Amino acid sequence: MATTTMAKALNAALADAMADDERVLVFGEDAGQLGGVFRITDGLQARFGDTRCFDTPLAEAGIVGFAVGLAMSGLRPVVEMQFDAFAYPAFEQIASHVAKLRNRTRGALSVPIVIRVPYAGGIGGVEHHCDSSEAYYAHTPGLKVITPATVGDAYSLLREAIADPDPVVFMEPKKLYFSSAEASLPARTEPFGRAVVRRPGRDATLVAYGPAVPVALEAAEAAREEGWDLEVVDVRTIVPFDDATVAASVRRTGRCVVVQEAQGFAGVGAEIAARVQERCFHALHAPVLRVSGLDIPYPAPMLEHTHLPGVDRVLDAVARLQWDDQPDPRWLAEGSAA
Amino acid sequence: MTTTPQAVRRASPRTRPAATTPDPAHGLLPAGEPVRLLDPTGTPLPAHPDYPEPPAEALSELYRRMVIGRRFDIQATALTKQGRLAVYPSSRGQEACQVGGVLALRDTDWVFPTYRESMALVSRGIDPVEVLTLLRGDWHCGYDPAARRTAPQCTPLATQCVHAAGLAYGEAHQGRDTVALAFIGDGATSEGDFHEGINFAAVFKAPVVYFVQNNRYAISVPLSRQTAAPSLAHKGVGYGVPSEQVDGNDPIAVLAVLTRAVAHARAGNGPFLVEAHTYRMEPHTNADDATRYRDGAEVDAWRDRDPVTRLETYLRDRGVLDGPTAAAVAEEAEAYAADLRARMNTQPAVDPLSLFDHVYASPTPQLVEQREQVRAELAAARDEDGDA
Numbered sequence A: 001m002a003t004t005t006m007a008k009a010l011n012a013a014l015a016d017a018m019a020d021d022e023r024v025l026v027f028g029e030d031a032g033q034l035g036g037v038f039r040i041t042d043g044l045q046a047r048f049g050d051t052r053c054f055d056t057p058l059a060e061a062g063i064v065g066f067a068v069g070l071a072m073s074g075l076r077p078v079v080e081m082q083f084d085a086f087a088y089p090a091f092e093q094i095a096s097h098v099a100k101l102r103n104r105t106r107g108a109l110s111v112p113i114v115i116r117v118p119y120a121g122g123i124g125g126v127e128h129h130c131d132s133s134e135a136y137y138a139h140t141p142g143l144k145v146i147t148p149a150t151v152g153d154a155y156s157l158l159r160e161a162i163a164d165p166d167p168v169v170f171m172e173p174k175k176l177y178f179s180s181a182e183a184s185l186p187a188r189t190e191p192f193g194r195a196v197v198r199r200p201g202r203d204a205t206l207v208a209y210g211p212a213v214p215v216a217l218e219a220a221e222a223a224r225e226e227g228w229d230l231e232v233v234d235v236r237t238i239v240p241f242d243d244a245t246v247a248a249s250v251r252r253t254g255r256c257v258v259v260q261e262a263q264g265f266a267g268v269g270a271e272i273a274a275r276v277q278e279r280c281f282h283a284l285h286a287p288v289l290r291v292s293g294l295d296i297p298y299p300a301p302m303l304e305h306t307h308l309p310g311v312d313r314v315l316d317a318v319a320r321l322q323w324d325d326q327p328d329p330r331w332l333a334e335g336s337a338a
Numbered sequence B: 001m002t003t004t005p006q007a008v009r010r011a012s013p014r015t016r017p018a019a020t021t022p023d024p025a026h027g028l029l030p031a032g033e034p035v036r037l038l039d040p041t042g043t044p045l046p047a048h049p050d051y052p053e054p055p056a057e058a059l060s061e062l063y064r065r066m067v068i069g070r071r072f073d074i075q076a077t078a079l080t081k082q083g084r085l086a087v088y089p090s091s092r093g094q095e096a097c098q099v100g101g102v103l104a105l106r107d108t109d110w111v112f113p114t115y116r117e118s119m120a121l122v123s124r125g126i127d128p129v130e131v132l133t134l135l136r137g138d139w140h141c142g143y144d145p146a147a148r149r150t151a152p153q154c155t156p157l158a159t160q161c162v163h164a165a166g167l168a169y170g171e172a173h174q175g176r177d178t179v180a181l182a183f184i185g186d187g188a189t190s191e192g193d194f195h196e197g198i199n200f201a202a203v204f205k206a207p208v209v210y211f212v213q214n215n216r217y218a219i220s221v222p223l224s225r226q227t228a229a230p231s232l233a234h235k236g237v238g239y240g241v242p243s244e245q246v247d248g249n250d251p252i253a254v255l256a257v258l259t260r261a262v263a264h265a266r267a268g269n270g271p272f273l274v275e276a277h278t279y280r281m282e283p284h285t286n287a288d289d290a291t292r293y294r295d296g297a298e299v300d301a302w303r304d305r306d307p308v309t310r311l312e313t314y315l316r317d318r319g320v321l322d323g324p325t326a327a328a329v330a331e332e333a334e335a336y337a338a339d340l341r342a343r344m345n346t347q348p349a350v351d352p353l354s355l356f357d358h359v360y361a362s363p364t365p366q367l368v369e370q371r372e373q374v375r376a377e378l379a380a381a382r383d384e385d386g387d388a
C-alpha cells in the first residue's frame, strides 16, 4: 500500500470514472488546463481532451444550469465549485432544478450531476473561502449530501457519487485535501447511507462528519488520559443519513456529543442530536450535546482558531455528560433565570 | 486646458481613415426596426431580402394551430373562472409567437418553455390536459419531458436559458443535430441566468435559439424598468450572438425569422437571439388586475394588430384560405375545446402516497418511514369514515 493524499484520491476517482464512462464530463472555473485551484482535476484535460474536461465562463449558476441541460441530454456532468461561498450564485439552480427535476417530472427526467464543493475552514483562508454550507444542501430534499473524511472514502464516495442516479453535492473538507494515509486505489468503502464507527469505545459516542472527524478522533485519544473510552462515528453521508448506525452506537454508550465545524444554529448537528434523542431517549444518561463553530460569520484567519471547535471544546462537552449524575450546571442556571 | 482642433481631430475615431478591419459587431446587430412581412391589416409588404416568406402549406398550418391555440387559451381562461385551474397565465395576443416558435422546430428538437407557453405546448402536440396539470395542481409537470422533448414549464425566471445551452451542447457533443429553443419573457431578460445562458451557449457554440416574447410587461412592470438598451435583441451583440427583432404580431415574419434562426443554430453557428414585439391581451394571470398599470386605449390599439385576423386576411386575399377551410378549422378548434372541457370537468385522482415517489431514485430510510406514517394516517382516517 502506498501513501496518498485526499486530493490525489479525488483526482484518481475522477480519472477512473472518466476512463470507465465516456458520458462523464468534468468542468468548472480553472478546472481545465490549470487542474483546478486545488489541483483536483489535474491532468484530466491532458488525458481526456478538452471536450471532456474544460474551463467554463465564470458563472456558477451557469455552470450548474449547464450541467442540468447536459444531464437531460444523457451525459454525467461533474462540476467544480471553486469554493463553498462561491457556490451561492448556483443555489437557485440547485434548489429549484437539480433537486426537484426528478420529482417534478415523476421520474421522467433525472439529473445525475455531481457538484463538488471544497468547503469549511482551518486553512487560514480570507473571507468567503471557508464557509460550511452543508446544511443548506442537506435541508433541500432531492439532493444527496456526501462528505468524506478519509482518503479511501474520498475515492470511493466520489466514484459512487458519479455513478449515482441522483444529484449529489459532494462536500470536500479542504483542510483535509493534503492529509495523507496508506490507501490502495481503487478503494471500495461502505456505500452511501452508511455511517462508520472509526474508533470503538464504551463510555460515550462522538458523532462527527467531514473536517470534524479528525478532531473527534484526536479528542477520543486525549480522553483516554481522563479515563473515558470514546467511540467515534463518522457520518460520511449526511443525506441519506444512517440513523441505525448512529443510534446503535449511542444505545451502547448511553452518551452522545455531536461535533461539527459549521456554525451550530439550525445545523446538521442539531438534526443529528434531535434524531438521536428521538431514538435513544431511554438509553441516554445525559442530554445529547453539540460542539460546533460559533454562530458568527466565518472569522478572519487570525481569529479562526477561536471559532473552530477543537479537542478541548469536545472534551469539555464530554465532561458535561453527567458522569456523576449531576445535572449540567448550565441547565440549572437557565431554569432559575426563567 | 485648451485643446487644439487638431488634437480633437486626432482623438476622434470619426475622422480616422476608413477602417480596414470589418466592424466585429457587423452581422450581430438586429435590424433597427422589427422585421415585418405583413402590415397590421394583413397586406403584404415588399419582399424582405433576408427573410423569405415561408411556403403556403406552412402558413396554412400556422393559421390552423393559431386558431386552435387561441380557442384553447380562451377555454383555459374559462376553466380557471370555473375553479378548475388554480391559476392560468394566458398568452392570448401572442399566438404568432407561441405557434411560430414550435412550428420552426423539428420533433427531435427541444423546447424550454416558461409558464406562459401553454399554447405553444399544445401546438407541439402535447395533450392539453397534460399541459394544464401544473395549473390544475394535481402534479407539477403533466407530460413526459424526455418523450416530448419539452422541458417542464419553467417558473423560476430565466433559469431555463442555461438548461437549453447545456442540452444543446450535450446533444452536439454526442453527434446529434438537435436545436434547443428557449422561450423567455421581456422581464426575465434582467435575470442573471438569461445572460449566463446566452453567454454559455455562445462560448460553447451551442445550437440554441433564445426567443424573447417582449409583451411589454413583467406582471405590472413596464419594459422601461427592465432595460435601457435600444431593444432586447441588442443584448446579443455583447455576447457575440447574432440577433434579430421581429413584429411578434406578424405571424409570417415570426415564422420566417425563427426558421432562419433555427437553421443558423442547426448549421453549427452557435446561438441566435430573437426578440418579438408583442402584447398579452389578458392580465398576467387571472389573479392580476391589469387596469392598475395599463389603460384601455393601449389595449385597444393592440387589438387592432391581432395576429390571427392579420394572418387570416392575408391568406384569404392570397387565395390560400377559403371560407369552407376556415369554417373547418373553427369547427376543429371548437371540438378541441369541447374535448378539453369534458376531460377537465372531472376531478383528477391524486394519491398522497405518490408524494414519496421520485424524490430520489429509491427512497431514503427516512422517506420510507414518513411514507409509512402517512399510510397509517390515511388508513386511520378511512376507518373513522367507515365507523361514522
Ligand SMILES: Cc1ncc(C[n+]2csc(CCOP(=O)(O)OP(=O)(O)O)c2C)c(N)n1
Pocket (backbone or CB within 6 Å): B116, B155, B156, B157, B184, B185, B186, B187, B188, B189, B215, B217, B218, B219, B284
Ligand atoms: C426568479 C423569479 N422571480 C420572480 C418571479 C415571479 N414572477 C413570475 S412571472 C413574473 C413576470 C415575468 O415577466 P416576463 O419575463 O416579461 O414574462 P411574461 O410573464 O410577461 O410572459 C414574475 C416577476 C419568478 N417566477 N421567478
Ligand SMILES: [Mg+2]
Pocket (backbone or CB within 6 Å): B185, B186, B187, B213, B214, B215, B216, B217, B218, B219
Ligand atoms: Mg413580459
